[in-house]
Amino acid sequence: MSRKKVKLAYIQNHTTRKLTFKKRKKGFMKKMSEITTLCDVEACAIVYGQNDTQPEVWPSPSGVQGTYAKFRTMPSMEQTKKQLNMETFLRQRIDKAKDQLRKQKKENREKEMSILMSQCLTGRSLHDLSMGDLTDLGWVVDHKVEDINRKVKKVHDELAWNGSNQVQVVPTQPPPPAISFNI
Amino acid sequence: MSRKKVKLAYIQNHTTRKLTFKKRKKGFMKKMSEITTLCDVEACAIVYGQNDTQPEVWPSPSGVQGTYAKFRTMPSMEQTKKQLNMETFLRQRIDKAKDQLRKQKKENREKEMSILMSQCLTGRSLHDLSMGDLTDLGWVVDHKVEDINRKVKKVHDELAWNGSNQVQVVPTQPPPPAISFNI
C-alpha cells in the first residue's frame, strides 16, 4: 500500500490533522518519559492542542513550573569553559553522587511504600487517613500498578519473543480505586 | 548484530548514556518541530543535559517564555474540574508526591553538603580525606558555584529590571579548585 513519506507541512484536512496530532502527541510524551528515565535528565514540555480546552503538559503542572523556574534562573553560559582537569574531576564525582542520590531516592520510595502498606493493613478505617496519607497512598497505588504492568508487559514480550506471537494477552486493567485497599 | 530491545531504565555507563542522550535529544527536538508544523499547535520544551551548563530549549528561550506564560495565565482546568473522579484525585496526589520527592532529594543534598562542610572545617589535612570525601566534596563545590551563580544572576536581573540596563556584570568565575578549601 502507499504509505508515502510524510510531507512536512501543515495538514489541511481537519480529521487527518486531529488524528495525527493525537498519535504524535502520544509518541512525543513517550519519548519524553524515555529520555528522562534513560539519561536521568530534567525536562518539561507544554503542548497546546488546537481546540483542546487544556494544554498537555509533562511531567505535571508543578513539574513544568519547577523546571521552568530553573531555566529562568540559570546563569548565562559565559562560565562554560573552565579548566578541564578540575572540571572533569568534579563532573565524575558529581555523576557518582547523582547515582548515589538516585539509589537513595529509590530506597526512600520503597521505605515509604512499606510503611504505608503496613499502615493500611493495621485496620484503620478510611476516615482515619489524613490527606497526607492519601497523597502517599496515591503514589503507592500508582507504583504498584506500574510494577504490575511492567511484569505483564515483560511476560507478554517474552511470549511474543519465543515465536508464540499468536498469544493474546488481556490488556492491563486501570488501577482499582484506592478504597479497594483492605483498610 | 545484536541490537536488543532497549531496557527502559537508567543507563549506568556514562559514555553510552551521553551518546544516547545526544541522539535522543536530536530526535526529540525533531519530533517537536514536526508536530507543531504538521498540526499547527503551540508547544515548548526544556531539557537539561546532566553536564550541560545550558539547558536545551525549544523553540527558543523567548518561545518557551511565551508558551509558559500562556500556560500560567490559563484558568487551570484542573481547578475547574473539581468534581474529580477517583482517577483525577489520584493523579493529583501522585503529582504532589512527586514534588515531595523532588524536595526530599534536594534536602538530602543540602544535608550532605552541611555535613561535609563541617567535616572539612574540623582541621583534617587533605591527605586524611578519602576518595569518598572527594566525591562528595566535588558535589559541594559544584553546588556552591551554582548557588553563587544564581545569586549573581538574580542581582543582574534586578538591576536590569530597574532600568539600569547599561550596568555590566562581570561574568561569573569558574569554581576555585577544591584544595582551596580551608581544610
Added chain:
DNA sequence: GGTGCTATTTATAATGT
C-alpha cells in the same frame, strides 16, 4: 571522545471496521 554505519526496534500514515 566523537562519527558513521546497519540491523532492529519503534513510530506512525494509511487503511479497515
Added chain:
DNA sequence: TACATTATAAATAGCAC
C-alpha cells in the same frame, strides 16, 4: 468519528573506526 490493524518510514542501539 473513533478505534484497531498493518505496511512503511523514521529513530536508534550496538559496533567499527
